[in-house]
Amino acid sequence: MEDLKELFEAIVDGNAGKSKALTAKALTEGVDPQEILNKYMIPAMDEVGRRFETNEYFVPELLIAARAMKGSLELIKPRLVASGAKPIGKVAIGTVKGDLHDIGKNLVAAMLEGGGFEIIDLGVDVTPDKFVKAVKEKGASIIALSALLTTTMPSMKTTIEGLKEAGVRNQVKVIIGGAPVTQKYADEIGADGYSDNASSAVALARKLSVGDN
Amino acid sequence: MRLKLISCEIFYREMCYAVSQSPNLIEIEFLPKGLHDIGSAGMLQRVQEVLDKVDETRYDAVIFGYGLCNNGLAGLRARTLPVVLPRAHDCITLFLGSKERYLDYFNSHLGTYFKTSGWIERGTSSSGELNQLSIQRQIGMDKSYDELVEKYGEENAQFLYETLYGYKNYSQFTYIEMGIEPGDMFEQLTRNEAAEKGWEFEKVKGDMSMIQRLVNGVWDNKEFLVLPPGQRMVTTFGPDIIKAEMIK
Numbered sequence: 001m002e003d004l005k006e007l008f009e010a011i012v013d014g015n016a017g018k019s020k021a022l023t024a025k026a027l028t029e030g031v032d033p034q035e036i037l038n039k040y041m042i043p044a045m046d047e048v049g050r051r052f053e054t055n056e057y058f059v060p061e062l063l064i065a066a067r068a069m070k071g072s073l074e075l076i077k078p079r080l081v082a083s084g085a086k087p088i089g090k091v092a093i094g095t096v097k098g099d100l101h102d103i104g105k106n107l108v109a110a111m112l113e114g115g116g117f118e119i120i121d122l123g124v125d126v127t128p129d130k131f132v133k134a135v136k137e138k139g140a141s142i143i144a145l146s147a148l149l150t151t152t153m154p155s156m157k158t159t160i161e162g163l164k165e166a167g168v169r170n171q172v173k174v175i176i177g178g179a180p181v182t183q184k185y186a187d188e189i190g191a192d193g194y195s196d197n198a199s200s201a202v203a204l205a206r207k208l209s210v211g212d213n
Numbered sequence: 214m215r216l217k218l219i220s221c222e223i224f225y226r227e228m229c230y231a232v233s234q235s236p237n238l239i240e241i242e243f244l245p246k247g248l249h250d251i252g253s254a255g256m257l258q259r260v261q262e263v264l265d266k267v268d269e270t271r272y273d274a275v276i277f278g279y280g281l282c283n284n285g286l287a288g289l290r291a292r293t294l295p296v297v298l299p300r301a302h303d304c305i306t307l308f309l310g311s312k313e314r315y316l317d318y319f320n321s322h323l324g325t326y327f328k329t330s331g332w333i334e335r336g337t338s339s340s341g342e343l344n345q346l347s348i349q350r351q352i353g354m355d356k357s358y359d360e361l362v363e364k365y366g367e368e369n370a371q372f373l374y375e376t377l378y379g380y381k382n383y384s385q386f387t388y389i390e391m392g393i394e395p396g397d398m399f400e401q402l403t404r405n406e407a408a409e410k411g412w413e414f415e416k417v418k419g420d421m422s423m424i425q426r427l428v429n430g431v432w433d434n435k436e437f438l439v440l441p442p443g444q445r446m447v448t449t450f451g452p453d454i455i456k457a458e459m460i461k
Contacts, residue, residue, distance in 0.1 A: 014365065014369060016368070016369070017368070058351075058352050058353025058354075059352045059353045059354055059377070060353045060354075060356070060361065060364075060365060060373050060377070061353070063372075063373060063376055063377075064365060064369045064372070064373065067369075067372060098319070098320060098323065100323055100324050100382035100383070101382070102382065103376065103377065106376070124382060125323060149283070149302070150281050150283060150284060150302050150303075150448065150450075150454075151302045151303075151316070151319060153450060154450060154451070157450070179283060180253070180283050180284050182284075185450060188450065189450075
């Protein structure tokens with residue numbers, strides 16, 4: 001299994017070509033996709049998150065590592081689905097209504113996916129209704145809301161109100177983030193969690209998922 | 214009244230114009246636009262330092278040419294003089310004349326990047342010390358394409374460049390003409406930039422009246438927060454945008 005230690009490193013280094021090739025090779029050699037994911041890919045993204053938090057890595061390193069992870073994940077996903085493996089949680093993520101900024105949202109989505117979550121990416125300018133649908137129709141267990149502007153932050157509040165009105169608020173955890181967002185605001189609008197960076201968003205989502213499955 | 218105006222340099226021409234016509238005696242101190250790039254805590258600290266240095270014996274109040282600016286002014290403390298703050302998320306409210314007009318335009322024109330004379334003359338990235346402190350730099354989002362290639366290889370560099378600097382969801386420049394500009398040079402520059410990027414272009418008439426009310430001392434509570442000494446400004450996350458709070 002010496003080869004797969006290389007997969008871990010390829011993801012940490014953000015080498016998409018190499019991580020994809022190594023994943024494909026492992027699959028043809030009959031390695032269990034669940035093992036590839038849990039023993040190498042998720043730990044690789046955890047290592048990337050650790051380096052980010054200790055300021056060894058910055059946003060570009062996070063992005064290229066997540067991209068390498070994604071390439072490998074696409075190869076093993078069909079096999080995981082076929083084997084009936086379940087993700088640790090389903091996250092519907094989007095930038096709230098009125099806001100088109102998505103670098104942060106994409107980064108959080110990629111890190112969560114790298115952390116073993118299934119991601120339903122609703123994109124930008126997402127209405128409360130679309131989040132409600134993601135819960136009702138796709139079974140999202142976590143809603144992740146992003147906003148870059150104080151102008152659009154109130155859409156986080158209306159999204160939570162929308163979830164309440166639709167009667168699904170208690171089926172999901174709501175986490176929020178974005179440059180102007182604070183823990184205080186999360187408390188004020190009744191969100192379940194706030195994170196100020198993409199790496200700690202994974203820890204937050206994991207914490208909130210305990211006991212859900 | 215004798216007023217001290219502390220303003221972002223983005224309003225340079227507008228503030229100078231309005232001050233020249235104001236019945237009040239006003240001294241202006243412009244601060245660099247680059248304060249917006251160093252994060253809300255750093256920005257607040259710098260702006261507070263400037264406010265704290267104002268000689269309270271010389272003025273009746275301090276007025277601000279700022280919006281909330283991504284929480285960069287949230288927490289601002291009035292110590293000895295009343296402090297007047299526009300109820301605005303950012304400068305576009307002041308350029309358009311009201312927060313309601315801005316919100317309407319914002320919601321009906323998603324993906325719009327605004328231009329004014331100040332944004333064209335002074336809106337480019339910071340230099341010097343503020344550049345060193347900028348959030349972009351701290352999180353690694355300040356690199357040129359060549360620097361990205363050198364560090365991450367050609368293939369990753371291309372992906373990073375598109376992801377980080379693409380403005381990919383923006384599709385329009387809106388040039389706000391305040392009516393005080395010397396001819397149409399700023400409009401033409403905006404038109405050219407829109408053509409280069411393949412974006413839509415729209416020109417709208419700005420409205421000097423809110424800036425005038427600020428410098429003339431017409432501070433209706435709907436438009437301005439007058440922060441009494443001993444209080445600080447906090448965000449409301451609602452339509453009022455900001456409110457006063459006792460300093461504990």
